[in-house]
Amino acid sequence: MEAYRQEIITGAVVFYMLFCVLTGLWAMRRTTNSGDFFMAGRGLGPIVLSLALFSSTLSGFGFVGGPGLVYSIGVSSFWMVVISSAGYAVGFFMVAKRIRLIAELRDCISLPDIAAVRYRSETVRLLMAMTIVLGVMGYLATQILAMALVMQAILSGTDTFANIGLVSCVIISSTVLIFYCVTGGMIASVYTDVIQGGMMMVAGVLILLTAMKVFPGGITEATSVILADDTETMMPFGAAGIMASLGWFFVFGLGLAGQPHLVTKMMMNKKVTDNRHILPMSVFGYVMAALLWISIGVVMRASVIDGLIPPLSVPDDAVSIFLTIFSNPLLAGVVFAGLFAAIMSTSDAFLNVGTAAVIHDIPKAIRGTSITNELFWARIVTIILAVIAASFALYSYYADATLVALLGAFGWATFSASIFPVIAIGLNWKGATVAGAIVAIVSALTINFSVQLAGITPPYGISGGLLSFVTSLVLFIGVSLVTPPPELDDDLNRCLEL
C-alpha cells in the first residue's frame, strides 16, 4: 500500500471534489429563489445544521494553521480550541433562537437584514454589510491560497503533475468551489458541509490514535519532551504568554457569536426547537475534529526537539509532514480530503454571506430596495467575489502579502468586535441604540485596521483584536445608555421578549 501512497491521496481528493460537483448539481434543482440560495429554504434538520455549523467554524486555519501554531508556540493556541464549548453556549443562548424567529417573522435572508430590522436603521445595515464584505475578501483569499498550496503539494508528488504551478492549482480548486456554490447556493454548501464535517471528525479521531503511537510513552512522553526543553511551552499559557492566551480565550470564546458565516446558519433550521439538539452536537463535532489540531502540533514539536525528525522549514508544514512520515496512506488520503473539506466548508459559507451583503444589503441600504432577480445576480456575484479573492491570493503570494494581511485583519477578531455587541447584545437588550451600534462597528474597524496598518505590537502578546473587542463592548453599552433607544415595531418588540 505504501507504494501507492500518492495515488491514494490524489484519489481521495479527486473523489471528494467530484462529490462537491455532484452535490452542486443536485442542489441546483432545489434552488429556485434567493431564499433557497441564501437560507437553504430555512428547512435544515438538526444533524445537517450541527455538522454545517462546526465544520464552518474549523476552517483551513484550524486544520493547517492550528497544528502549526502548537508547533510554534505550544499550549497558548489550545485556548482557541478549549473555549469552543463556552463560545457555542454563548452563541446559542444569545443569538440562535431570536435570530431564527426574527428571520422567519420578517423574511430576513442575511445578518445585516436582521440588524436593519432590529435597529430600524439602514446605516447599521450598510456598516455591517461593508464589514462583512471586507472580512470575507480577506478570509476567502487566505482560504483559496491554502487550498491551492495543499493541492500543489499533493499533485507535485505525482508523475503527471510534477511541475504543476500554483496558478493552475488556484484555478482548479476555485473552479470546484465556485461550481457548487453557484449552482446550489446554500443548499449545496450545507450538504457538502455534512460530508465535510463527518470527514473532519473521522480524521480528528484517527490522527489522535496515530499520534499516540509516535512515542512509546504516548502523548505523555511527547509533552514531557517539550516540557524538558522549555518550562513554559507545555504549561497553560504556552510560549506566547498569559495575555496572548487570554486574548484568544476572549476573542474566540465570545467572538463565535459574532461570526457572520456561523450566525447566518442559525437562521436556517426548520424548527426553533431543534436548537436544543444542535448545540451539543456541534460542540461534540468540533471537539472530535479539533483533536487533530492538538495531537499533531504536540507530536511534531516533540519529534523535532527529540531529534526524531528534522526541524520544519515553516510551522504550517506540520500536518503534511506528519501525514507523510507517521500515517498510513489511507489515513493520509482521508485527512488530505478532510483538509480540503475544512477549507471549502468555510469558504463556501463566506462566499454566501459576502454575496448576500453585495447584492441584497448594500443596494437596500443605499437605494431602499434590493435589486430585482436576486437569484441571477447572486450567482454572478458569487463568481466575481471568488475570482477577486483568488486574484488577491495570487497577488499576495507572488507580489505583496500586505493586502491580504490587511484584509485578514478584518477576520475573526473584527467580526467578533463589530458584530457581537450589535447582534448578540442587541437581540437581548431593548436599550441598545443605533448610535451604540454605529460606534461599536466603527471603533472595531478603526482599532483593528490601525493596529494592522501601523504595525503596532502591544506588549505581553496583547492583540489588536482583544483591544478592539473590549473597546467596542464598552462603547456599545456606554453610548446606548446615554442615547434614546429606537422605537420597536410591535411584532419585533414581542419577539424580543420571547
Place this chain on the structure above:
Amino acid sequence: MSAYNTNKTIIALIFLTCLTMGALLLFILNAEIVVNGGGIKHETFSGMSIGGDGLERLSYTGIPSYVFGALLIFLIVVFCVLGIPPQKRDFQLYMFVLCTLILSLFVWYQMISSHLEYLETGVTGYFLGFPTASAWQMYGIWLSSVPLISLYSIGFRRYVFSDSDEKEFNALLEKSRSNEK
C-alpha cells in the same frame, strides 16, 4: 423587581465588568516590560518560540491577568443569563448558574495554582497526557461549559422557548402574514 429592571441590572454588571477589564488591559499595557512576556525565539529551532522563565514573565502582570481571566469567565456566564428572557429567570436558574460559575472559577484557580506550584518546585504530575496545570486547562476549561450546554438542551422548554412562546410566535407569524396579504 420587574423583568425590565432585571435586564438593566445584568447590563450594568456587564458594563462594569467590561470597564474593569479595559482598566486591567491599560494597566498591563503600561506595566514594566519583561523580555519574554510574549515569548522569545527558540535558540535552536527557528520556527519555534519558548516562554523562558515563567515566574519572571508573571512578575508585573500576573495578578491583573488572573483577574482578567476570572472576569472573562464571569462575563461568559452572565451573557448566557442575558440570553434567557427575564420572565423565565427563577431562583433555581440563578442557583444553577452560580454553581456553574463557581465550578468554572475553581477550574481556573486549580490551573493557576498547579502552574505556580510547578514554577516553584519544577515538579509536575501528569493527567491523560498533559502536565497537571495544562490538563486543568485542556479538560477542565473545555468541560466547565458542559453545565451551560446542559441547561440549554435539557432546560430548553423551561428557560429558552416554552410551549406558550411557540404558540405566541405562531400567532405573531400568522398576524404578520395576514397583514401582508
